[in-house]
Amino acid sequence: xxxxxxxxxxxxxxxxxxxxxxxxxxxxxxxxxxxxxxxxxxxxxxxxxxxxxxxxxxxxxxxxxxxxxxxxxxxxxxxxxxxxxxxxxxxxxxxxxxxxxxxxxxxxxxxxxxxxxxxxxxxxxxxxxxxxxxxxxxxxxxxxxxxxxxxxxxxxxxxxxxxxxxxxxxxxxxxxxxxxxxxxxxxxxxxxxxxxxxxxxxxxxxxxxxxxxxxxxxxxxxxxxxxxxxxxxxxxxxxxxxxxxxxxxxxxxxxxxxxxxxxxxxxxxxxxxxxxxxxxxxxxxxxxxxxxxxxxxxxxxxxxxxxxxxxxxxxxxxxxxxxxxxxxxxxxxxxxxxxxxxxxxxxxxxxxxxxxxxxxxxxxxxxxxxxxxxxxxxxxxxxxxxxxxxxxxxxxxxxxxxxxxxxxxxxxxxxxxxxxxxxxxxxxxxxxxxxxxxxxxxxxxxxxxxxxxxxxxxxxxxxxxxxxxxxxxxxxxxxxxxxxx
Amino acid sequence: xxxxxxxxxxxxxxxxxxxxxxxxxxxxxxxxxxxxxxxxxxxxxxxxxxxxxxxxxxxxxxxxxxxxxxxxxxxxxxxxxxxxxxxxxxxxxxxxxxxxxxxxxxxxxxxxxxxxxxxxxxxxxxxxxxxxxxxxxxxxxxxxxxxxxxxxxxxxxxxxxxxxxxxxxxxxxxxxxxxxxxxxxxxxxxxxxxxxxxxxxxxxxxxxxxxxxxxxxxxxxxxxxxxxxxxxxxxxxxxxxxxxxxxxxxxxxxxxxxxxxxxxxxxxxxxxxxxxxxxxxxxxxxxxxxxxxxxxxxxxxxxxxxxxxxxxxxxxxxxxxxxxx
Ligand SMILES: Nc1ncnc2c1ncn2[C@@H]1O[C@H](COP(=O)(O)OP(=O)(O)OP(=O)(O)O)[C@@H](O)[C@H]1O
Ligand SMILES: [Mg+2]
Numbered sequence: 001x002x003x004x005x006x007x008x009x010x011x012x013x014x015x016x017x018x019x020x021x022x023x024x025x026x027x028x029x030x031x032x033x034x035x036x037x038x039x040x041x042x043x044x045x046x047x048x049x050x051x052x053x054x055x056x057x058x059x060x061x062x063x064x065x066x067x068x069x070x071x072x073x074x075x076x077x078x079x080x081x082x083x084x085x086x087x088x089x090x091x092x093x094x095x096x097x098x099x100x101x102x103x104x105x106x107x108x109x110x111x112x113x114x115x116x117x118x119x120x121x122x123x124x125x126x127x128x129x130x131x132x133x134x135x136x137x138x139x140x141x142x143x144x145x146x147x148x149x150x151x152x153x154x155x156x157x158x159x160x161x162x163x164x165x166x167x168x169x170x171x172x173x174x175x176x177x178x179x180x181x182x183x184x185x186x187x188x189x190x191x192x193x194x195x196x197x198x199x200x201x202x203x204x205x206x207x208x209x210x211x212x213x214x215x216x217x218x219x220x221x222x223x224x225x226x227x228x229x230x231x232x233x234x235x236x237x238x239x240x241x242x243x244x245x246x247x248x249x250x251x252x253x254x255x256x257x258x259x260x261x262x263x264x265x266x267x268x269x270x271x272x273x274x275x276x277x278x279x280x281x282x283x284x285x286x287x288x289x290x291x292x293x294x295x296x297x298x299x300x301x302x303x304x305x306x307x308x309x310x311x312x313x314x315x316x317x318x319x320x321x322x323x324x325x326x327x328x329x330x331x332x333x334x335x336x337x338x339x340x341x342x343x344x345x346x347x348x349x350x351x352x353x354x355x356x357x358x359x360x361x362x363x364x365x366x367x368x369x370x371x372x373x374x375x376x377x378x379x380x381x382x383x384x385x386x387x388x389x390x391x392x393x394x395x396x397x398x399x400x401x402x403x404x405x406x407x408x409x410x411x412x413x414x415x416x417x418x419x420x421x422x423x424x425x426x427x428x429x430x431x432x433x434x435x436x437x438x439x440x441x442x443x444x445x446x447x448x449x450x451x452x453x454x455x456x457x458x459x460x461x462x463x464x465x466x467x468x469x470x471x472x473x474x475x476x477x478x479x480x481x482x483x484x485x
Numbered sequence: 486x487x488x489x490x491x492x493x494x495x496x497x498x499x500x501x502x503x504x505x506x507x508x509x510x511x512x513x514x515x516x517x518x519x520x521x522x523x524x525x526x527x528x529x530x531x532x533x534x535x536x537x538x539x540x541x542x543x544x545x546x547x548x549x550x551x552x553x554x555x556x557x558x559x560x561x562x563x564x565x566x567x568x569x570x571x572x573x574x575x576x577x578x579x580x581x582x583x584x585x586x587x588x589x590x591x592x593x594x595x596x597x598x599x600x601x602x603x604x605x606x607x608x609x610x611x612x613x614x615x616x617x618x619x620x621x622x623x624x625x626x627x628x629x630x631x632x633x634x635x636x637x638x639x640x641x642x643x644x645x646x647x648x649x650x651x652x653x654x655x656x657x658x659x660x661x662x663x664x665x666x667x668x669x670x671x672x673x674x675x676x677x678x679x680x681x682x683x684x685x686x687x688x689x690x691x692x693x694x695x696x697x698x699x700x701x702x703x704x705x706x707x708x709x710x711x712x713x714x715x716x717x718x719x720x721x722x723x724x725x726x727x728x729x730x731x732x733x734x735x736x737x738x739x740x741x742x743x744x745x746x747x748x749x750x751x752x753x754x755x756x757x758x759x760x761x762x763x764x765x766x767x768x769x770x771x772x773x774x775x776x777x778x779x780x781x782x783x784x785x786x787x788x789x790x791x792x793x794x795x796x797x798x799x800x801x802x803x804x805x806x807x808x809x810x
Contacts, residue, residue: 432614433651437705440611440647441665441721442639442672451664455655 049087052183055109056083059191059231062111069159071172072195078176079189086183095182098375098407099345103314104260104288107227111191115139116217121253132211132249133196137218138230138261140196153201156210158194159235167199170237174268174296180320180349184290188264191231198234200242202270209245209276209466214263219256222286229260236266238273240298245276247469250291250311252284260288267294269301271325276304276465280473283311285340292318299325299354306463307334308473309344310480319348323386326354335460336365338372338404339480345375352386363395364460366453367404368481376408382416389419397427398456400449450481559588561624562729562760563610568621569785570609579605581785582621587729587760594763594771596796597782598804603764604648606782607731611645612638626728640672642728646718646735648764653705658717661705662687662724669725690723693753695746711738719750726754731762736770748773768796781807 060080068076088105089096115136122134122141133156134141140158147156155167162168176189200206212234220226238244250261261283269275275295283289289312295303309315321330336344350359365374374397382389391414397406412423430452438448457477464470563586570580579602587593595603609616610623612635623630630638653661659680666686667677678686684701691698694716706714715735722730732751736744751761751774763774771779771793779796781789781804789795789807798806 431651434653436613436635437647437651437653438661438664439635440613440639440645441661441725442636442668443664444634444636444668447664447668451656451660452653455653458655 047087048084051088051105052083052086055187056080056190058109059111059187062113062191062193064113064193069162069168069195071168071175072159072192074172075176075189075192075195079186082181082186083183083190086186089183095347095377098373099314099316099343101314104227106225107258107260108225109227109229109260111229111231112137112218115141121217122215132213135196135212135214135230135232137216137228138191138193138214138232140194140232151204151206153199153204154206155197155199157197159197160194162197167197167237171197171199171235174237175235175266178266178294178320180294181292182318184262184316184318185264185292188231188233188262188292191229191262192233192264193231194233196232196234198236198244198246200236200238200244200273202239203241204239205243206245209247209278211247212249214248214250214261216250216252216256216259216261216283216287219252219259219284219287221257224258227258227260227288229262231262231264233264234266236275237268238270238275240270241272242270243274245278245465247278247280247466249280249282250289251282252287252311257284257286259284260290262290264292265294267296267303269295269297269303271298272300273298274302274304277306278464278466278469279305279307279309279317280469281307281309281311281315281317282476283315285311285313285342287312289315290318291316293320295319295321295330297321297323297325297328297330300327301325302329302331304331304465305333306460306465307332307346308337308457308461308464308477309335309346310337310339310477312342312344313340314343314345316343316345316347319346321348321350321359323350323352323354323357323359327356327358328352328354329358331359332361332363333460333463334361334363335457336363336374336376337457337477337480338365338367338369338374339483340369341371342369343373343375347375347377349379349381351381351383352389352391353383354385355387355389357382357386357389357391359389359391361393362460364397364456365395365406366398366400366456367406368400368453370401370403372401372404374406374408376406377411378409379411379413382412382414382419382421384415386416387418389416389421391419391421393423395425396456397425398453399427399429400453453481454478561586562589562591562626563587563630563762564622564624565610566622568606568609568623569619570605570616571619573615573617576617578619579616579785580609583782583785583787585780585787587762589728589758590756590760591777592755592761592763592774594765594776594779594796595782595787596765596779596799601782602785603782604733605785607645607733607762607764610638610731611635611643636668639725640669642726642759643731644722644725644727644729645731646715646722646733648733648737650706650714650718652707652709654707656705657702658705659684659687659701662701662721665721666724687724690720693723693750694720695743696720712740712743715739715747716743719747723750723754726759728759729762730754730759731764733764734766735763736765736767744769745773768800771796 089101091097119141131146150156155162198210214232216230218228236246267275281289297303303321330350332348334346336346338344344365346363359380361378363376363378367374376395378393380391380393382391393410393412395408395410406427408425410423410425412421414421430449434452435445435448439445461470461473464473565583565585568580568583571578583606597603605616609618618631625641625643663680663683670677696716706717709717735747739747776793778790779793780787
């Protein structure tokens with residue numbers, strides 16, 4: 001019945017060539033080079049990596065000495081075991097082919113063992129409309145959070161303070177149960193000092209979004225090789241028919257430059273449930289930022305992610321969405337911006353195994369620096385039983401400087417035969433005719449370029465579900481595009 | 486300037502003596518298709534009166550002729566001499582020596598067969614990068630236009646409405662207009678207008694082109710119908726003002742009502758000092774915006790200039806009659 005109807009798996013690499021500059025509009029034009037290569041999977045070796053062992057040791061040393069709740073203990077044990085047979089990723093590994101993590105490896109990684117003594121700087125973070133829950137250097141500081149106006153049965157807080165046996169049991173059943181993780185997944189599993197739990201009971205709709213703000217305070221500077229590591233971890237469980245919005249914002253405290261945030265978010269959406277996830281990555285341009293988002297969706301549930309990532313010297317987002325039942329909807333809308341010597345990487349995988357699934361993915365990226373790089377590996381897998389699936393994937397990249405690079409691997413694998421699919425990948429520079437239209441109305445080229453570049457990302461920003469978040473992100477992106485580098 | 490703009494139904498304040506009439510003077514003074522009561526809102530009269538904001542923004546600094554009646558007192562606005570231009574990419578010559586002088590307050594029309602170079606001429610004037618000027622000169626308000634960047638030409642008071650305006654996804658019409666308007670204010674050393682102030686400024690102008698407010702929030706030209714695009718071009722002209730407005734086929738694709746709206750708006754923006762260069766294929770536009778002169782372009786040159794009667798000849802006998810002449 002189901003046959004291999006269509007496979008689309010290729011790799012596109014684009015690097016604009018340096019063209020001799022012609023005057024006026026033309027000088028900004030860049031030519032793109034396209035090469036399509038076939039993939040070669042490298043066999044996964046499984047012997048112990050001394051460097052990883054050392055890192056695991058230092059992670060264990062950094063953990064609080066007090067005993068942790070059982071699920072967390074189990075997560076650490078499993079992660080520790082996984083690390084024994086995990087190598088530090090190299091460019092030979094398919095999933096790190098274009099993402100060089102040696103910058104982290106060659107640093108002096110220092111897992112952070114306690115939050116900073118003074119949190120006085122938090123006072124000026126009262127700018128957001130909603131009270132945020134703060135992670136400082138990976139530690140949940142929930143003193144500022146007022147949970148009294150949450151609906152009955154909703155729990156938002158540390159696992160160690162969770163008193164409900166029922167919720168604890170539900171969480172234990174899911175936590176860390178994930179076969180797709182990599183080294184960084186396990187590093188977080190071992191190093192997370194605590195687990196934050198967001199629990200929404202059956203049929204409960206939480207009106208206001210939960211705003212999670214992750215702030216990196218400890219940081220080395222460019223000169224020192226020291227890179228403090230934090231491992232915040234959050235687990236979201238939305239029971240049948242429940243609804244919630246989660247906003248995650250990652251920032252570095254002003255003056256904090258070199259640090260590594262290695263974050264994990266796990267989401268389980270019960271039948272008919274709905275999660276709107278906004279993810280804003282605004283780290284320092286010298287930081288390393290690695291993030292996992294793992295989502296399990298039961299039937300008729302909805303998960304919508306809108307991401308805007310602008311920070312980090314190295315930033316990688318791994319998204320894994322598994323549809324576990326029929327009539328399930330997944331939307332990923334992402335925007336990556338490189339204004340400096342940065343790598344922005346999105347590795348996403350959406351797996352559909354059941355009938356009448358729906359998935360839409362839009363990924364846009366702008367590389368505005370000659371040594372900036374964007375990487376996109378987007379896999380949508382429509383398996384044998386996922387009949388009548390509607391799957392779409394579109395990626396658009398804007399390269400604004402000679403030598404700016406994108407490596408994209410849009411990848412729609414379809415095994416079911418009765419499906420509706422669309423996909424596309426486009427790489428472009430700004431349109432001369434559009435730029436001229438601005439000029440013809442008296443607007444100078446620089447302003448015109450900025451407006452057009454900004455509008456490219458605005459398509460994604462406009463999909464953020466909260467206007468106060470939209471505005472804040474727009475201002476941030478505008479500022480980044482204004483500042484010359 | 487030898488003719489007189491009049492916005493009431495009464496006789497012109499000054500009638501030029503017949504002997505001093507320039508050759509291509511229209512048989513009567515500027516057309517007033519506007520209802521009398523409305524016209525004074527948009528048009529400044531001969532006597533000094535507060536100019537509309539749009540006009541005051543365009544920097545008209547050339548000396549005013551004191552309503553002089555003889556030829557020598559006319560102030561040239563645009564002087565094109567022997568202009569040749571090629572397509573930048575292929576070096577194919579399109580303009581083969583264009584000569585044209587437009588004085589302050591005059592309305593000129595260019596007609597000509599498809600592909601004769603009319604749009605190319607107007608795009609070259611505003612500095613479109615598809616073309617390279619290979620010879621000749623263009624002086625606008627006493628300055629060498631060809632030395633200026635496209636945005637400088639616009640700020641200097643030159644406006645062209647595109648025959649086929651592009652879509653700009655992701656940029657809203659109001660933001661675009663706001664940016665363009667602020668660029669002008671900046672040039673004049675005036676403070677820029679924020680979105681709210683700008684909205685207050687632009688709102689009344691929508692009426693002028695009969696456009697609904699929701700057009701402001703739509704992306705520039707995105708999904709606009711042909712007629713809506715043309716109205717949008719005129720809205721931009723109304724917002725920005727211009728000493729010389731080049732209207733490339735502003736009438737094509739318009740229904741009767743839209744044509745009337747657009748003509749009304751253009752007439753409403755006329756002052757004794759600013760000028761219009763229209764490109765059109767049809768007499769019906771020339772009947773609502775009356776030209777001082779009509780030029781016929783053929784194969785990259787202006788081969789004939791005359792008064793509005795040329796349009797009648799064209800309509801009846803076609804371009805053959807003109808080329809043969
Ligand atoms: N960018 C370009 N690339 C190639 N050919 C061009 C370009 N611009 C103009 N041409 C050619 O130059 C000639 C003049 O074109 P133009 O658009 O100026 O004509 P037009 O007089 O405005 O015609 P119409 O009445 O149809 O609008 C045409 O043959 C056209 O194909
Ligand atoms: Mg044309």
